[in-house]
Amino acid sequence: MEQRLANSWRMPLNDNKFIEAALLSDLRVDGRRPSDHRKLTIKLAKQDGSAEVHLGQTHVVTFVTAQLVRPYKDRPNEGSLSIFTEFSPMADPSFEPGRPAESAVELGRVVDRGLRESRAIDTESLCVLSGKLVWAIRVDIHIIDNAGNLVDAANIAALASLLTFRRPECSLAGEDGQEVVVHPPEERDPIPLIIHHLPIAVTFGFFSIENLLDA
Template sequence: MDTRLANTWRLTVNEKRFIETALSSGIRIDGRNPFEYRKLSIKFGREDGSSEVQLGQTHIMGFVTGQLVQPYRDRPNEGTLSIFTEFSPMADPSFETGRPSESAVELGRIVDRGLRESRAVDTESLCVLAGKLVWAIRIDLHILDNGGNLVDAANIAALASLLTFRRPECSLGGEDDLEVIVHPPEVSDTVD
């Protein structure tokens, strides 16, 4: 874990006592009751595959894109799913610009694991031409404000973005019926 982020978890004796007293009294710093959820707001963007999630004071934007790529050799009939997280320094003073921190990478892994294990994305349905072309789905999560509970907010943003994502329809054509034709969204309903 990032050293600066890890250091924020070291508490003084007074801080620990304050937390224990607050918990036993049934109060939280943000004024919520012990079992009260953070307020959730989900906005879907104008573009397919985009969403904006606010969970309490945490604010995340999600974007899903797809492109045709060659499949991995050991999975010729499956597309791919990748999660990328970006921690804005404006979201939290402990976040830095540049390469993704260990915390950003770990958050991406947690979201990735949740999507894969829940089978939210059927990677076999992303196959266009076995062994030749599959869809590579990329989810970008931009943390704009860190008000706590990043894992839940990031998972919700990823799922909300996936809900609105429409991969283009493809068909095979050409002389040998092995040329992949990608159809724009406005004509995809008529593709057989």
Template sequence: MEQRLANSWNMTLNEKNFIETALLSDLRIDGRRPFDYRRLTIKFGREDGSSEVQLGQTHVMGFVTAQLVQPYKDRPNEGSLAIFTEFSPMADPSFETGRPGESAVELGRIIDRGLRESRAIDTESLCVLAGKLVWSIRIDLHILDNGGNLVDAANVAALAALLTFKRPECSLGGEDGQELTVHPPEVIDPTHAEETIMKGRMTATINTNGDICAIQKGGGVGVMHSVVMQCLRVASVKAADITTKIKEAVESYNTERAYRKVKRHPSAAGHQTER
């Protein structure tokens, strides 16, 4: 990326000398010390698998998606990972639309290698049907503003998006055991028909204060800790909504009951006897 940066910054000799002199004195032109990071903020979108990272003036968004594909012949039991980077011209005048340039390709390779070598994704766990179907994970990184150090900002965006992504669950059935069913990542308030295909369930009892009173898990399917916590967060929101509806229904019932009592017991003024 050095060539791209050289093209972007047409610095004078005096400016370069000033920066070099400051660095030799353990100072930087923005006031930081040599090992100080700029402010890092990480946000998440409403959908799982989306992130927004800002490192100083550098702004990157990450999105993770997955689809079922045929595995590579030499790795029939492993899924795949692909990194795609998009450099917006609004982020830097040197970025061009259309075909990814050398900088975009290099950035994608750096992120890809880091994730693979660190084994951030267990590719074997992405196998659904050996030799036939595996999950292909795709990470899209959108560079919205280039304020320097794209590698770190993009890497954080990729990891943050991955940590909030949940691929759909699959099950095999049918007479030959090869019939694939892809289940939604989460189902609330299942119908009777949906209950017939459930391999497990979890019930959480939460009071009006949001306290977890009880948890009951049924079925033989294991549940990861992250999934349990996600379900509890959803249950807390739903419990508050349902509690509100119950209170409204009770209030409506009490109002109607009080009205019926008034009709059964007319006021004394309506039954006065003449003397």
């Protein structure tokens, strides 16, 4: 987890000391042993491009949508991938309704960089008409319950949604071959995204005494 995101959720001193004492006793506050991972559950909805992830008690829901847009001038043959986050006030006492907090924005940036900088999604395959129309893929991440490892849960949920998402197939028509036809799913099967690999986020917490490590 990046430092700015960690700082926005700074732990009270008493909580930090309690966790250190538990780890020194080979226990965690949720009852796990030091080497035990949080239980991971992934549910895929009937609708393509949506997923629900439980990582321990952390609960995240994601949705993927797409629309045809003009490409960026410096990348005329590439589509785009955008990550947006929404923090429910019920998920954590520190989350407030209205304008997204800095922690929500930073969470989206961390997940976004992990996917884009690793080139997990083939953005060139999202090009429909060079310099004119490309697919813009949007991932909406909704935080339902925050109980730790939020970056990891959001990352896994985003990947699950992207893996199940299908975009409409397009073809070119017209006398000049520049007319884009978007085919409904009843006419042509939607197309999955080309995903080269799955970058998985893993968050660690370091403690100052006896080289303690929590994940």
